[in-house]
Amino acid sequence: MTPNGNSPNAEQAVESPTYLADIRFYFRPQDIEHMAAKGIDLGTYDGVKDNAISIDAHTSPPDADMPPDEEARWSAARVQTFEKWIADGFPLGTAKPVEPPPPPQAPARLRKEVTTLSDAEFELLAKAFNALMARDPDDPNGYFVLAGHHWLPKRFCLHHEDRFNPWHRQYLLEFEDALRSVPGCEDVTIPYWDFSTPLPERLQHPPFDKYVLPADPGAAAVPPKTGFFPYTTQRYPVAEITQNMADSGVLADTATSLNQSLWGAYNKGGYQKFSIQAHDSGHLSIGPTMADQNVASYDPVFWFFHCNLDRLWLSWQTHVGATTLTTFLSTLAPTQNKKWLTQSPFNALKPFSVTADQTIESKVSYDRLEPVAPPEDVLENLFGSIAATSRFAFRSASPVSVRVKGIDRLNIPGSFVVSLLADGEPIAKRGFFQPDDPRLCATCVEHGIVNLDFRMTQDQLVDKTLSVRIDVPSHAEEIGTAFPLSQAGDPTVNARLLVEEA
Ligand SMILES: [Cu+2]
Numbered sequence: 302m303t304p305n306g307n308s309p310n311a312e313q314a315v316e317s318p319t320y321l322a323d324i325r326f327y328f329r330p331q332d333i334e335h336m337a338a339k340g341i342d343l344g345t346y347d348g349v350k351d352n353a354i355s356i357d358a359h360t361s362p363p364d365a366d367m368p369p370d371e372e373a374r375w376s377a378a379r380v381q382t383f384e385k386w387i388a389d390g391f392p393l394g395t396a397k398p399v400e401p402p403p404p405p406q407a408p409a410r411l412r413k414e415v416t417t418l419s420d421a422e423f424e425l426l427a428k429a430f431n432a433l434m435a436r437d438p439d440d441p442n443g444y445f446v447l448a449g450h451h452w453l454p455k456r457f458c459l460h461h462e463d464r465f466n467p468w469h470r471q472y473l474l475e476f477e478d479a480l481r482s483v484p485g486c487e488d489v490t491i492p493y494w495d496f497s498t499p500l501p502e503r504l505q506h507p508p509f510d511k512y513v514l515p516a517d518p519g520a521a522a523v524p525p526k527t528g529f530f531p532y533t534t535q536r537y538p539v540a541e542i543t544q545n546m547a548d549s550g551v552l553a554d555t556a557t558s559l560n561q562s563l564w565g566a567y568n569k570g571g572y573q574k575f576s577i578q579a580h581d582s583g584h585l586s587i588g589p590t591m592a593d594q595n596v597a598s599y600d601p602v603f604w605f606f607h608c609n610l611d612r613l614w615l616s617w618q619t620h621v622g623a624t625t626l627t628t629f630l631s632t633l634a635p636t637q638n639k640k641w642l643t644q645s646p647f648n649a650l651k652p653f654s655v656t657a658d659q660t661i662e663s664k665v666s667y668d669r670l671e672p673v674a675p676p677e678d679v680l681e682n683l684f685g686s687i688a689a690t691s692r693f694a695f696r697s698a699s700p701v702s703v704r705v706k707g708i709d710r711l712n713i714p715g716s717f718v719v720s721l722l723a724d725g726e727p728i729a730k731r732g733f734f735q736p737d738d739p740r741l742c743a744t745c746v747e748h749g750i751v752n753l754d755f756r757m758t759q760d761q762l763v764d765k766t767l768s769v770r771i772d773v774p775s776h777a778e779e780i781g782t783a784f785p786l787s788q789a790g791d792p793t794v795n796a797r798l799l800v801e802e803a
Contacts, residue, residue: 314378318386319394320346321562321621325631327379332368333627344630345639350391357383389690396562396621396632410477410665412612415492415605416501417668422489423503429480429489430508430601438515442479445515450652451598452736453529454522457651458594460734461748463641465577466614467657468650469607474664475653476604490665493608496583497552499543500602509601511535518596524741526595534600536588545586549718549730550755554579557756559617559673564632570754571634572617578731578754580610585716585732585774592716593775594736615663616671629661693800700799701762703755705769709790711739711749717784718772719753723765729755737775750790762796769794 315323325346333344341355342348349356359367361380368374375383386392418426436443450472451458459468473491480489494501503509511534519526537545546552558575565571583606585592590600597603615624623629626642633639640647641657648656705719715737720730731753739745769792771784786792 312376312378312382314381315385317389317392318382319392320349320386321394321396321632323382323394324349324386325628326622327375327383328627329368329373330625330627335369344627345633346391346393346631346635350635353383353387353391357387392690393635394562410490411668412490412608412665413492413668414495415503418492418503425486425489426480426492427508429483429486432483432486433479434508434512442482444512445518445599447476447479448512448598448603449518451603452594453518453526453596454520455652456522456736456742458598459650459744461577461751462744463573463638464648464650464657465580466573466611467660468653470611470614470660470663471650471653471655473604473607473611491604491608493612493667494602494605496546496606496609497555500539500587504602504605505539509605512599512601514596514599518599526738529596532596532599534588534590534596536590536600536602537586542587546583549582549586549732551579551583551586553756554582554731555613555671559613559620559671561617562621562632563634564623564629564637565634569634572614572621572632574754576610576613576617581716581734582730582732584734585718589775592732592734594716594734597734611663611665612667612669613671615667616673618661618663619670620673624662626658626661695798695800697759699759699801701757701759702797702799703757703762704752704795705755706752706793706795707790708733708751708753708771708792709749710735710751711746712788712790713739713771713773713784715773715775718774720770720772721755721757722768722770723761725766725768727770728761729757731755759798767794 318324328343328349333342336343341352343352343356356367357380359365360375360383362374362377365374413422415423430444433442433444433447436445438445440446449455458472459465477489477491480491481487483489494504514530514532514534517527517530517532519529536542554575558572558579561570561572561575563571565574583591584597587602587606588600591597591603591606618624618629621632623632630639630642642648642661643658645656648658650657650660703721705721708719710717710733713735716732716734718730718732720727722728733751733753735745736742739749769786771786771789772782773784
């Protein structure tokens with residue numbers, strides 16, 4: 302998949318080549334696989350950069366011996382582009398949309414927006430949900446057991462790390478398999494709730510409005526965690542949900558995520574960072590159940606909310622050209638760990654048998670991918686610096702990135718909200734979704750220190766006295782109005798004006 306088609310000879314030399322826009326497309330899956338066997342990585346930015354001189358030696362005419370098949374040898378224009386890229390200092394660049402977007406492959410499963418289901422389709426969905434909810438609490442294909450993978454009682458879910466999106470993609474697929482196991486519902490797919498619109502009326506009636514837990518989900522957990530029986534899932538009124546989502550930046554973070562060129566890493570930046578922030582704030586916006594990791598997945602809205610997040614991930618993958626394992630790897634941030642995609646056991650998605658790399662090519666399609674606004678050429682300044690060869694500008698309209706850095710979440714008993722205050726008034730907030738006993742979760746412990754990012758306009762901040770506050774809504778009564786920052790690892794604040802390409 303190259304912007305100029307598949308033939309190197311069709312290419313023109315590029316004046317200011319970058320890895321994301323040009324160079325990564327020069328390496329075909331077979332080239333990457335072939336060289337990986339010899340310990341040479343051609344599939345990531347780091348690998349190509351580290352091996353650039355040797356790649357150049359093996360690909361430039363007249364003595365080229367790579368790629369092995371002669372018809373795929375690099376043209377003079379391509380070699381010139383590659384050498385210019387080396388001379389310019391290996392610029393990473395910005396992913397341009399891959400054109401034309403790949404046509405839907407007529408996959409077996411098409412997921413639709415919930416309000417567009419026909420009455421007949423919607424009735425079948427309700428039938429499948431009702432059947433799962435009526436199954437025995439021990440039935441591995443029943444609602445109680447399936448929802449129990451997420452936290453109580455199994456504590457399997459992966460959040461705030463690279464496998465977050467793969468794990469939830471597979472979770473949806475297996476839940477959908479269970480829905481399709483209900484006789485007559487073999488073609489059912491999970492619809493998505495496009496949460497840029499209010500929670501649809503359709504999801505406010507049985508069996509989608511709530512779930513009554515048939516047993517205490519934490520009784521069999523290790524260690525046990527009781528207190529959720531009897532228990533019925535709870536949500537805020539729809540208008541409140543809409544307001545909460547707006548106030549906590551769910552749509553703003555979603556838009557920012559879709560504009561990223563790189564996958565990133567949770568605490569740094571890139572697609573995943575902002576998509577997880579949107580996810581977390583979304584959970585806290587919807588209701589006391591969705592905000593509580595112990596039981597979040599028992600609320601039926603969980604499935605429609607996560608289905609939309611999966612659609613957004615696929616939208617981003619399609620936009621930057623990362624829908625196959627090869628192209629996906631090329632969007633990893635420099636120096637980013639890739640074991641989670643390439644090496645057992647780091648790629649495991651327990652309790653599922655598939656691994657993270659096997660989820661990159663989506664097994665489902667969506668009736669609509671989220672359109673991405675044309676890239677504004679904002680240099681995201683992801684790593685705190687940009688190449689000095691860039692021409693850049695600070696505009697009066699340039700956004701300010703504010704990072705609350707180094708929050709020790711292991712001391713915080715449950716999901717929390719970080720607010721930014723100007724002259725004492727909250728101007729922005731972000732949610733963080735976690736168990737109320739994060740020390741019991743290996744992933745939480747491994748990623749115990751976290752950052753939250755706000756994208757603000759200058760006029761929201763300039764000439765104001767700014768401060769930060771942490772609230773733990775589920776423990777507001779014991780803790781009072783704010784959680785002491787000193788007990789949350791004494792986080793620091795970084796603020797920077799984002800630069801734009803001039
Ligand atoms: Cu979630």
